[in-house]
Amino acid sequence: MTPSPEGPTPQPGLEEGPRRKLRVAAVGDLHVGEGQERPYRDLFSRIHRDADVLCLCGDLVNFGKTREIEVLLEDLRDCRIPMVGVLGNHEYECGQPEVVRDMLCEAGVRMLDGQAYEIEGVGFAGGKGFIGGFGRFMLSPFGEPEVKAFVQEAVKDSNEIENSIRMLRTERSVVLLHYAPVVDTVVGEPPEIHAFLGSSRLAEVVDRYDNISLVVHGHAHRGQPEGRTARGIPVYNVALPVLRTLGDQPYRVFEV
Secondary structure, eight states: OOOBTTBOEEOTTOOOSOOOOOEEEEEBOOOBOTTOSSTTHHHHHHHHHHOSEEEEESOOBSSOOHHHHHHHHHHHTTOOSOEEEEOOGGGGTTSOHHHHHHHHHHTTEEEOSSOEEEETTEEEEEOOOOOOBSGGGSOOSOSSHHHHHHHHHHHHHHHHHHHHHHTOOOSEEEEEOSSBSSGGGGBTBOGGGGGGSBBHHHHHHHTTOSOEEEEEEOOOTTSOSEEEOTTOOEEEEOBHHHHTTTOSOSSEEEEO
């Protein structure tokens, strides 16, 4: 489903009328392996009962292998609600992220890589994001060409995410990322690797828009479950290892 120039394409078949709260489930960092058998069948069955939309925040598989995606999709069939997702860094490891993306799309997951979607009056935008650090410790484009190229990749990625947010015309919107936009949700990880877990550039993009209800991301396995951008937009770390510290429900559901 490709957004039109006027904005994201609504999900077909939805009737107009009073817009209710949408139950949005979110989880990331499942890290499915090729030798596993039905690792998340029960999880997706529960989400199907508890939510109206599922957000998949990247690192769904270990190495981006075709068989890993097949294992994931076998379980994902039990979740028959609309799904949106982003890739994580692990989906790039085998050098075939396009294959991973296409397989997810064919299974019905709307992938957010410069696109945006509207589902029952709620907008969904975002992308993988990138690294680079937070606040005054964020890497700047100074010095060696390699450093400048690294920062340019981060800027390019955040620009693509902003383009997808700009497409939305909804009063309520959710931004999906893999990398963290704020340092709050990576606290708990070794400080030495904070710069490799996300970037303030992502939060700066989010804070430019008034219709963002919340942000969800993964990646920081030992981070904190919640934080906020400078403007106060809620940010939630939904990496599975973090969710497991909160109780017996390995996903979060938000009313948007």
